[in-house]
Amino acid sequence: MPSPAASARFVLAPAALAGAAGWLRRAAATMPVDASAVQVDVVIHAGRDRASIAYCLAGLCAQTLRPRRVRLVEDAAVLQDGTATIAREFARMHGLRLETVALHGAGGAVSIAGLQANALDGDVLVVLDARTVLDSPDWLARCVDALQRDPRAAAACGVRLPLGDADRRRWAQSDPFRRWLGGDDWRDPLAARDAFARVSRRLADAHGECAGLVQRRFVEVGHARLFGGIGRPSGAVAYRRRALAAVAASMPHAAVDAFSLGAAFASAGLRIVPVPGAVAREHGAHGCMGTMRARYQDTQALLGAVWPPARRAPGRGVLRALAFDRIAVPAVALALLLAGQGALLVALMAVEATVWLAALAVVVSGPRRRALAAGLAALPLRWLDLAIDSVAAGAFACRRLRQRSEWPVAS
Structure with a gap:
């Protein structure tokens, strides 16, 4: 599998x-x-x-x-x-x-x-x-x-x-x-x-x-x-x-x-x-703009690969699991904001950033301090991915509704 x-x-x-x-x-x-x-x-x-x-x-x-x-x-x-x-x-x-x-x-x-x-x-x-x-x-x-x-x-x-x-x-x-x-x-x-x-590209390269x-x-x-x-x-x-x-x-x-x-x-x-x-x-x-555009296009492509009815084929369950991540993570963040739990959201983002930086320190092959500095600089773009995924999912849903297509029931 x-x-x-x-x-x-x-x-x-x-x-x-x-x-x-x-x-x-x-x-x-x-x-x-x-x-x-x-x-x-x-x-x-x-x-x-x-x-x-x-x-x-x-x-x-x-x-x-x-x-x-x-x-x-x-x-x-x-x-x-x-x-x-x-x-x-x-x-x-x-x-x-x-x-x-x-x-x-x-x-x-x-x-x-x-x-x-x-x-x-x-x-x-x-x-x-x-x-x-x-x-x-x-x-x-x-x-x-x-x-x-x-x-x-x-x-x-x-x-x-x-x-x-x-x-x-x-x-x-x-x-x-x-x-x-x-x-x-x-x-x-x-x-x-x-x-x-140069600054924009260096931030985008650090993120990538x-x-x-x-x-x-x-x-x-x-x-x-x-x-x-x-x-x-x-x-x-x-x-x-x-x-x-x-x-x-x-x-x-x-x-x-x-x-x-x-x-x-x-x-x-x-x-x-x-x-x-x-x-x-x-x-x-x-x-940075190119990075955000690429993220938007990638999320759109993923959702398009998962939900058209003609594409209900064996093997797409693995893609549905990834699509769930792309939708669920920004949905949870939005729900916390609407519920007035901004402090809890900030705490979760801090924990997530700490775990992510720890994983980066484990896998990097060069100087760790330089990698961690790049990771810290890339954090705003990572959090911006939440907003981009939300916009991409909303645009995809609107397009599907305009096409009068039914969303399949997850198996």
Whole structure:
């Protein structure tokens, strides 16, 4: 049974408490496997990513396990900005076998994964966005090893963290990147241009870094030990290609998203396993507003995956459990405010923040003081998630009522 969590931000919510209970359990002993004979293909989903594709390919060149081939998939309906040209130049200089494909209506990385599972013939299919960098040099090796150890594992996900300005400066000094530059100067086109943007992005990155570490190394590791897997693939993902092809074949292309794919794996008796030592960094949300927008969209997508009547399928119970967290936590906070129990709400928030910071201190691999300082700075954004979830749930309910659809009875 997979975990009921996809992104449990509040550690006193039921899904996070279940993860804490599982985290305390001892991990099952496994034997090392030889992943050198596994054929790994990489698919990169690209839009207008001229500014980030070189970072992405530099991360692939630094991997200890070399991919057999790399396929860059662009949406033909989007006006291109030269991403493929830069990718071909970078790949030629570093001996990467790169193919470029343009698809109409390609969709996101998850829907592209379903399409490319049948188009390629490797053992493992790694799918990532062009704004993602495999920060751990053994990311591929770790994820392939996780798939080889567990015959029921259909996908493996590492830790997904923000790609900040300092991370891009570090990658710009790496050997693959400097070789591509050929001695030319590099001005980061993704860097913040003014003081306000820099402060906003640093707060958002601190929020994403701390939340990602607690989610992936504490909550999801606990769920994997307790339930056998996690609820959905996210970020850079390594798939067992044949398992992905079999599951995606039964799903309409337009309906393939992270939530529905996770439910389909669960229905097939397969699971998604976390790999806490494999770190990938992604340039995504732009500052605090981008972080709030991403949270709103994620909550909307989760609720949409759970409650349309056409989607009552085996495996969606795990998503309903997560949706319950997204609705129940802000509902409890609102109820306490309306009941005049503001002091009790503040006390609960203080306890929750203390537990969350303690979990962060346990899972962080760098200096703890620096991580805790970042965690404290991120607390206002975490509490703002309560309001965002409330607004997203209200907007979803209004849209469903306008569509005159009946809400299914929870089974």
